[in-house]
Amino acid sequence: MGESEARYKSRWQNLRSGRVARVALAYAAAGWLLVQVVSTMLVPLGLPDWALRFIIVLVIAGFFVAVAVAWGFGAGKGPQPDVAPPVPEADSDRASARRSGALPAAASDPSVAVLAFADMSPGRDQGYFCEGAAEEIINALAGVRGLRVASRSGSFQFKDRAVDNREVARLLSVRAVLDGSVRKAGERVRVAAQLVAADGALLWSETFDRLLQDIFAIQEEIARATVRALRLTLLEGDAARLERRGTENLAAHEFFLRGRQLMRREKTTEQRSAAEFFREAIRLDPRFAEAHAALASVLAHMRFRLADRSVPFDDARDASLRALELAPGLAVAHVARAQVLASDGQVPEAAAAFEHAITLDARLFDAHYYYARFLVTQGDHARAVRHYEIAFALRPDDYLPITMAIQEYQALGDRAGEQGAIERAWVAIERRLAIDPDDSAAYDHGSGVLAMLGRKDESRRFIERAVALRPDDPQTHYNAACTAMLSGDQETALDLLERAVALGWSNTRWLMNDNDLVPLHDHPRFKQIVADLA
Secondary structure, eight states: OOHHHHHHHHHHHHHHHTHHHHHHHHHHHHHHHHHHHHHHHTTTTTOOTHHHHHHHHHHHHHHHHHHHHHHHHTTTTOOOOOOSOOOTTOOHHHHHHHHHSOOOOOOSSSEEEEOOOEEOSTTSOOHHHHHHHHHHHHHHHHTSTTOEEOOHHHHHTTTTOOOOHHHHHHHHTOSEEEEEEEEEETTEEEEEEEEEETTSOEEEEEEEEEEGGGHHHHHHHHHHHHHHHTTOOOOHHHHHHHSOOSOSOHHHHHHHHHHHHHHTSOSHHHHHHHHHHHHHHHHHOTTOHHHHHHHHHHHHHHHHTSOOTTSOHHHHHHHHHHHHHHOTTOHHHHHHHHHHHHHTTOHHHHHHHHHHHHHHOTTOHHHHHHHHHHHHHTTOHHHHHHHHHHHHHHSTTOHHHHHHHHHHHHHHTOHHHHHHHHHHHHHHHHHHHHHOTTOHHHHHHHHHHHHHTTOHHHHHHHHHHHHHHOTTOHHHHHHHHHHHHHTTOHHHHHHHHHHHHHTTOOOHHHHHHOGGGGGGTTOHHHHHHHHHHO
16 A cells, blocks of 8 residues: 555544544634633723624634644644554453553664565565565665664564554654565566655655566665665675675575565474475575575474474485585575584584674574574573574564573573563564464464463463464474463473374473473473483
8 A cells, every 4th residue: 555545544544533523622612712701801901893703713714724734744643553463352451551652753863664565466466575575675774784674573564554654663763664566467577665754755766667587686776775865875795785695596586485484484384385495496596595595494493493303304404515505605504504403413513503603694683593592402591591682682573582582581590581571572472463363373472471471361362372273283282381381280281292292292302491391390291201202
């Protein structure tokens, strides 16, 4: 939806919400009071008879001016967009807190939010391509020093929402908002993009009508135009990061985008599908280093985190080595290599690979996030929480790092850190569910956070929703067991753990270092689960 249409709908929402009506009523009351005062003082002050008529005419004329101003400028703050997720039976306390919470103002530092591009293709079936184009621009801009870029999850929550760009800038605390649309038809693509300042001023806009194979050049041009419009100076290293790296094969790039979209989900089904998309991208372009790295990463994640031993180790190892052979300076390739080494129990080598990836790119989310998960399995809670916090700072709307950090703070006995992480995790989970109300991982992680917040009934509904969405997913049942422990229900937790193992969950190292399950360590049924896994 275009900005002008969004602004039009926003003004109608102002009227419906009563803002314009309240201005009209307040003005009418003030005008009536003024007329009464003048009529009372007319004789004592010796004013002519026409003075009262003159005041009445002014009041009437002023009425229409006040209504017009209220209509045009939203009568103050304007309607707040409903960024809350459609979660089950939200209680009145939460709704009240959201309404009364202080919202950020637009920022003064060089900062930008890149919204998901709208799909204007004939079949409206190119959502992954549109999101991928916007995400490539986010990644390019994130490498520009001096520029703060809103996270993908924060920006994409406004997808398909009629929210004015000025409101987006205020909610995300950025100086400018980049949005656009993509129309893909045959071998041609039309990309319309605009950069709008926090005050609504148009900073830059352009429409690109080119061959589909030029999409990489278009993304680079949009990123460069954004930097110029924000009056930033590109350093040599930053300029290089704006250039498209990876593949010139558009079909391979599309499969890579599809795989990356699924890879973010924690569940086994999506992980397997992501791996197949990456394999197809590699088939189309065997020299696509990022696709090799992504394949190695997802296979290692399935082996290490999901403990899926049906995944061939040789496939993960070979993909990670090929990625490094093609691009030895690619940080994500070193992250993938570290994950593969960790899945094979090569601890010192894995740690060294993670550290090298961070040296190459200290702002790479995956490097910090997966390093933290690796450190958890080694019982290094202090370093794990540090890298979880860095990952969350890089993507403050991604609920996973801060949610995972909670039990690390617990293991360290840091109550203040734990409470702060719980509160931030809930905000991030709400934002995620606003984008995807069927994200079962957000529900099962959210159930644990709600339990820690003392909201037991909501916690129970969340885990029921998660299991309903993924009744045969072992990770969902494992997370449900953790939630049961937070509620003090050991027998239910053990039932769920046994169910998770029966469905294929088998990560013993994670099980033994999971702080939620520590009270079960001496329970005979827990010992039997560990023995069976061994």
